[in-house]
Amino acid sequence: MRHALPSLPAWLACGALLxxxxxxxxxxxxxxxPQKAVAGAALTVQTSGSGxxxxxxxxxxxxxxxxxxxGDAVSFAAGDLDIAGHYVAxxxxxxxxxxxxxxVIPAAQPATLAFLAKxxxxxxxxxDGVSGAVYIFxxxxxxxxxxxxxxxxxxxxxxxxxxxxxxxxxxxxWTQMNSSSREGAAKFVATAGNASSTRVIEQVxxxxxxxxxSAQPDGQKIALSTDPIRDCSxxxxxxxxxxxxxxxxxxxxxxxDVPVKKDIAQAEVPAHAGARITVATGVVLGNEIRWAR
Amino acid sequence: MGRLIAIxxxxxxxxxxxxxxxxxxxxxxxxxxxxxxxxxxWSTPQAAVQSVAHDFEGHHWAQAYASLDNKGQFxxxxxxxxxxxxxxxxxxxxxxxxxxxxxxxxADDRAKMQLQMHWSTVVGDFNDTRDVxxxxxxxxxxxVWPIVQEPHVPPQVIAVNYLRWDVIYRGGGDDWAAENVxxxxxxxxxxxPVERAAGVVVMGELLNEDVVPAYVHVxxxxxxxxxxxxxxxxxxxxxxxxxxxxxxxxxxxxFPNATLADVGSIQMQPxxxxxxxxxxxxxxIQNQKLNPVPNPSLTGALVNQSGQTVNIAHVLGTFxxxxxxxxxxxxxxxxxxxxxxxPVPFTIPIPEDLARQISSERAVVSTYSSTDNL
Numbered sequence: 001m002r003h004a005l006p007s008l009p010a011w012l013a014c015g016a017l018l019x020x021x022x023x024x025x026x027x028x029x030x031x032x033x034p035q036k037a038v039a040g041a042a043l044t045v046q047t048s049g050s051g052x053x054x055x056x057x058x059x060x061x062x063x064x065x066x067x068x069x070x071g072d073a074v075s076f077a078a079g080d081l082d083i084a085g086h087y088v089a090x091x092x093x094x095x096x097x098x099x100x101x102x103x104v105i106p107a108a109q110p111a112t113l114a115f116l117a118k119x120x121x122x123x124x125x126x127x128d129g130v131s132g133a134v135y136i137f138x139x140x141x142x143x144x145x146x147x148x149x150x151x152x153x154x155x156x157x158x159x160x161x162x163x164x165x166x167x168x169x170x171x172x173x174w175t176q177m178n179s180s181s182r183e184g185a186a187k188f189v190a191t192a193g194n195a196s197s198t199r200v201i202e203q204v205x206x207x208x209x210x211x212x213x214s215a216q217p218d219g220q221k222i223a224l225s226t227d228p229i230r231d232c233s234x235x236x237x238x239x240x241x242x243x244x245x246x247x248x249x250x251x252x253x254x255x256x257d258v259p260v261k262k263d264i265a266q267a268e269v270p271a272h273a274g275a276r277i278t279v280a281t282g283v284v285l286g287n288e289i290r291w292a293r
Numbered sequence: 294m295g296r297l298i299a300i301x302x303x304x305x306x307x308x309x310x311x312x313x314x315x316x317x318x319x320x321x322x323x324x325x326x327x328x329x330x331x332x333x334x335w336s337t338p339q340a341a342v343q344s345v346a347h348d349f350e351g352h353h354w355a356q357a358y359a360s361l362d363n364k365g366q367f368x369x370x371x372x373x374x375x376x377x378x379x380x381x382x383x384x385x386x387x388x389x390x391x392x393x394x395x396x397x398x399x400a401d402d403r404a405k406m407q408l409q410m411h412w413s414t415v416v417g418d419f420n421d422t423r424d425v426x427x428x429x430x431x432x433x434x435x436x437v438w439p440i441v442q443e444p445h446v447p448p449q450v451i452a453v454n455y456l457r458w459d460v461i462y463r464g465g466g467d468d469w470a471a472e473n474v475x476x477x478x479x480x481x482x483x484x485x486p487v488e489r490a491a492g493v494v495v496m497g498e499l500l501n502e503d504v505v506p507a508y509v510h511v512x513x514x515x516x517x518x519x520x521x522x523x524x525x526x527x528x529x530x531x532x533x534x535x536x537x538x539x540x541x542x543x544x545x546x547x548f549p550n551a552t553l554a555d556v557g558s559i560q561m562q563p564x565x566x567x568x569x570x571x572x573x574x575x576x577x578i579q580n581q582k583l584n585p586v587p588n589p590s591l592t593g594a595l596v597n598q599s600g601q602t603v604n605i606a607h608v609l610g611t612f613x614x615x616x617x618x619x620x621x622x623x624x625x626x627x628x629x630x631x632x633x634x635x636p637v638p639f640t641i642p643i644p645e646d647l648a649r650q651i652s653s654e655r656a657v658v659s660t661y662s663s664t665d666n667l
Binding site: 119120121122202204205207237238239240241242243251252253254255256257258259261267269270281282283 | 454455456458473474475482500501502503504505506537538539540541572575576577578579580581582583593598654655656657
């Protein structure tokens with residue numbers, strides 16, 4: 001059973017003992033400790049002798065106190081000691097103090113993964129465009145330091161799946177992967193043991209390829225419309241992408257920036273026989289039309 | 294002694310109040326609204342135009358309207374809308390800082406004066422030049438005001454099926470490792486420093502290469518050849534801050550009093566923030582024309598193709614030489630609101646010494662709209 005933190009005098013005593021000479025911290029015959037304990041697992045400390053005593057167990061971020069009868073075994077239930085690290089045990093009895101040390105190590109099996117995936121949005125077909133880093137934790141949020149295989153999978157619905165397995169090092173594993181040629185919300189999954197974590201990477205179309213427009217007379221205007229605009233992998237560019245139509249005639253110029261709607265961009269410009277009309281989006285140029293009517 | 298000083302001060306103050314009330318100086322009376330202007334004079338054409346301009350300056354609309362010869366052709370409200378703007382346009386927030394009257398032509402009973410009005414706003418000043426006819430009526434000269442009627446858009450319904458981007462940001466309860474929405478990816482596609490009389494100018498073009506809208510600005514840092522930082526400046530409003538996907542904006546950064554010979558390197562820091570945005574309104578830039586010296590400029594007309602009124606529009610021009618190299622970036626605010634489907638002219642002045650190098654241009658418009666129109 002876990003107790004409240006010891007009072008200030010007890011802390012001061014513990015601190016004084018920790019700072020005392022190495023000889024004072026050697027394990028005495030009254031206190032038998034395991035060399036290692038697993039975080040969150042039950043723990044038994046054996047004492048010898050007779051009479052009442054107080055057992056303190058102090059580690060990073062945790063301190064336990066128990067009233068014990070010397071000669072009995074002291075049991076700590078599962079979950080009492082759940083923070084991995086180095087611990088010191090003090091057994092106070094009749095004005096004397098026995099000291100022992102032991103380590104609490106993380107559980108062998110990962111329970112949760114902290115998964116950092118970057119970026120959350122990128123263009124299709126980018127080499128090593130996606131990076132993923134995983135930190136492996138046990139059920140008590142201790143970093144699992146022993147090497148473990150971590151698999152990374154990047155997949156788009158209806159597209160191919162890219163997989164990679166990396167050995168963790170000091171509790172962390174990372175990789176870089178290519179974005180696929182298909183746009184969509186890609187699932188990026190990291191798995192270590194029975195633990196897994198998923199991030200969504202939005203794969204968006206790249207720059208338009210083969211931008212082409214056509215023109216039709218519309219009264220005093222020319223109705224301009226592009227063909228469905230797609231990137232070089234055939235993905236339709238998203239709605240809202242700005243397309244610029246420019247009409248040059250007799251030393252004057254008319255431009256309209258219009259957003260793509262349902263794969264195409266449409267605009268109207270004044271009709272002038274001999275006008276030159278161009279189309280562009282971003283740094284990509286499309287075809288040119290000479291209006292003859 | 295102290296009591297004597299107090300009495301003297303009280304008497305002096307009372308005396309000054311009486312003098313100021315009985316014989317106020319013209320400027321004070323003008324600003325207090327006591328008179329229509331410090332120099333009301335209708336005896337000459339020039340003085341008549343100056344008098345009416347003084348009334349404009351003091352917002353004495355009724356007196357200004359009453360003094361016009363052609364007031365039967367429009368209402369006082371039309372005059373106010375002409376000069377003070379409507380629809381929360383830039384004119385609505387402008388102050389007439391000063392004016393200058395220049396005679397163009399004068400005869401016995403008819404004259405023509407040029408009135409140059411200098412308006413100031415938070416985004417800089419602009420000039421409004423009107424050629425005003427003046428006619429003699431008895432012993433007085435009366436201006437014939439060249440009214441610019443604010444266009445009226447007939448009642449109608451304009452269907453707008455525009456695109457809009459909204460953003461859901463990361464919440465407090467999300468896993469700490471969960472990423473927020475990725476910021477927009479932008480890129481400087483052109484950059485060119487030049488030295489001008491005002492200092493070093495760093496200009497260029499910025500592309501939103503992403504599929505989401507971006508709120509952008511650019512900061513530049515000049516360093517000397519020994520690495521010492523000479524200064525940092527931002528583009529401030531000389532950029533179109535809102536960039537929709539694949540949109541390009543020019544930017545212009547001025548380092549006053551700097552010289553290019555002292556500069557060893559320039560560090561550019563473009564910044565983009567993901568923001569909610571709308572693709573509406575779409576603005577057509579009609580009849581863009583590069584006008585040669587002696588008054589080099591880019592002129593054209595903006596047409597708001599949407600149904601929403603644009604209160605303030607800002608036109609940025611990027612100018613290139615015959616090889617497509619960037620030569621200059623200039624801008625101009627439009628002082629009138631853009632009503633739906635109504636062309637509004639614009640002029641962007643170009644430095645005379647650069648005008649001969651310019652062979653092509655590209656213009657972009659950024660707009661500011663309020664739903665609380667007048």
